[in-house]
Amino acid sequence: MDRNKLIKKLNNAFAECDTRFLADSVTDDIQWKIVGEKTIAGKEQFERSLEKMRLGGPMNITIQDVLHTDKRSVVEGTVEYKTEPGRKKRYAFCDVYIFSDSDESKFRELRTYVSKVNKVD
Template identity: 35%
Template sequence: MVKVSMDADCGNSPKVAFLKTLNIAFAEGNVALISDSVTENIVWNMIGDKSIEGKPDFVKTLEAMKATKTKELVLKSIVTHGKEGATNGEMILENGEKYAFCDVYEFSNAKGSAIKTITSYVIEIKSK
């Protein structure tokens, strides 16, 4: 089980709750929940790495990522406005590696019921 911590939020935003659940699903490798949360034509831009287009390739990438186990997820902030949202935090893997991340989301509609695009910025935090 992944340890999850999050700074306090107002607690009354359905889109914030949606992104919190989505990030926890990423950390836990819950491919089914994640794939149910995106559109068929999802685009995932991993800055400095690659771009994934379409749900079949998106799911294939998620399945491959399941081998990387997360020990702890720290969500520092989640913000949403209209058809956009973003999360900022850190992930600590079971092997001790630590990463800072920021994911920027575009929802398919203002209700925020599905993700149309994800742009991910990930930086490894080196131990001193």
């Protein structure tokens, strides 16, 4: 699959809480580093954290920019989700996907940088 299409599909899967597609898109030794917060290590922990995310329901993800190098893709955007009726939270994010050497349809590391957006520009 073309890398642009894959990145779009991955972000749509996060937005729609498509945990099966996401779990199928990682290597067994996945490392998800949410910078400054925690590291989720291994496919089993990754799947558990996806299930928790699913409880929050669908999100609106807007991608501003995507950059690709040989085995990496960097995605910059915003994510917005409802916390309760009539209330939303909005975050800016930058995700760095590092793809497997043996299977370019799977990523082995995801570094997530996230910051709460208090004002809309």
